[in-house]
Amino acid sequence: MKEGASCSAGCGCGPQGGAAAEAGAAAAGVARFRSTFRVPGMDCPSEEVQIRAALGGLAQGLRFDLPGRTLAVDHAVPVGVVLGRLQRLGMGAELADSGPVDAALPPAPPSDPAAERRSLRWLLAINGAMFGVEVLAGWWAESSGLLADGLDMFADAAVYGTALYAVGRGVAAQGRAARLAGWLQVVLALGLFAQVAGHILHGAAPLAGAMMGVSLLALAANVACLLLVARHRDGGAHMKASYIFSANDVLANLGVIVAGALVAWTGAQWPDWLIGSLIGAMVLAGAVRILRLPA
Secondary structure, three states: OEOOOOOOHHHOOOHHHOHHHHHOOOOOOOOOEEEEEEOOOOOOHHHHHHHHHHHHHHEEEEEEEOOOOEEEEEEOOOHHHHHHHHHOOOOOOEEEEEEEOOOOOOOOOOOOHHHHHHHHHHHHHHHHHHHHHHHHHHHHHOOHHHHHHHHHHHHHHHHHHHHHHHOOOOHHHHHHHHHHHHHHHHHHHHHHHHHHHHHHHHOOOOOHHHHHHHHHHHHHHHHHHHHHHHOOOOOOHHHHHHHHHHHHHHHHHHHHHHHHHHHHHHOOOHHHHHHHHHHHHHHHHHHHHHHOOOO
């Protein structure tokens, strides 16, 4: 079924895809439909965890296309039930097409769990160390941008920790780890916003040289992470997501470097406050999505 086409009673787009179908979701049965969803907000391992947990027993098969931000689901319940579960996660999910199942979803490509774990441990260590470096440097240099970039490093470490759980672990364990990381990110993000507000109210003199120098170090760390995970980007969905996440983090580092250059050039403090607030808002939004994970 393509968007805009009329749907049959069995597809579940109509009223029968509502509360009654949701109540019967536990008895999902054998997959009869395959639906493809566009999920614009699906770009990191914690979001894969949320989706797997949210769909629970509704899905008899899942295929993630993280670069394309699409998800294929084999299911027996009406498609409206599956779409409703996805939309509750706040990732902008919408139905692309749906139709009868003609063959099982292909298995995930083979991977090397031991090699993935080794790479993820290195990624976790690098991001954890840079979190400490940037937080200390941000406090010393009175830079909201550096503190925010350190918070982003913590978010990365949480993502890689969640991905470690994804290698051979169950969805319930992944969900618990993701929610703990989400709450820690919320606390740190709120602390960052309080720090930005304090700098605006009482004044601060961020050190532009420290901002640019430490951000260059963080950029080198993120490039190293990108190289580490690149060898696994064609493996499991959590490894593909880690690659995308590392690539996106390079932009945050560049943002702090540009903000430091503007502080040095203009003598104004607002570029530091602005980049700090933007990165903090991005991390907080990710944490909120994680905390929507069903218990």
